[in-house]
Amino acid sequence: YLAYWRIRLASNPLTDFCSTVLMDTKPDGTSSKDEKFYLLADILPEDRLLREGLQQKRLEWVLDKQAEERDDRSFSRGCLFCRQEFAGSRAEYINHLSQQHNLQLGRPENLVFTDELLDTIKHKLDSLLCLFCEKLFRDRTVLKEHMRKKSHKRVNPDNKLYDKFYVVNYLEMGKDWQQVQKEPDEFEISRRGNASGSEDNSDWSDWQDEESPSSAVVCLFCEETAQHFNDITRHMADQHGFPFSENCDEEKLDFYQKVRSDA
Known part of the structure; x- marks a missing residue:
């Protein structure tokens, strides 16, 4: 240009x-x-024809890249959240993230430069950043719970970093994926359903790594977590002046009443 x-x-x-x-x-x-x-500006016919021609060339280049990724069987990658390994199909990998972990990246046929997109997402998660609101969290357990409860298991549409990964951004001049996202479709309806509080059947419980425990006990007053129950009761007594065990003894709570008070 x-x-x-x-x-x-x-x-x-x-x-x-x-x-x-x-x-x-x-x-x-x-x-x-x-x-x-x-x-x-493209109000000038010569300029508009030039822009449209360049747009068409870029679209053809992107579609060739997408076809190359679709036909490539050398793809191999481990899941971002569980220990399952995938080989051969990027679409199968993206569908797994959506169906098993409710991570909504869009339809596989609308993605391009998929490996770079997955690398970007992995880097953000490894950096303990929420994909949607991009806030920083202190550990993976807290980040996981935040993304699950807030329905933040999707990328931030306002972050232009992601535009290059969606074919829809190359289809028409002046039209990006945010505008297309406003058009109702199956993915949008599903996403709205999750955001409105419908039951979330996705399984994020297997998002583990070697450095963090598979489960943790959460403080009743703050976001502090511990692997053992005694550690968290000691924390509540020291930091919040709440001796959990002593209170339970004074109130003569049985096991089920303790569970209710903890809930």
């Missing part, structure tokens, strides 16, 4: 192609009366 207009503008005056806008400021922000600015 720049190479084309560099040649055209070198041999013709700007006013042959650009609209003139008068403003009372210079490019550096200082005041000046009736400064001329030249606007080159």
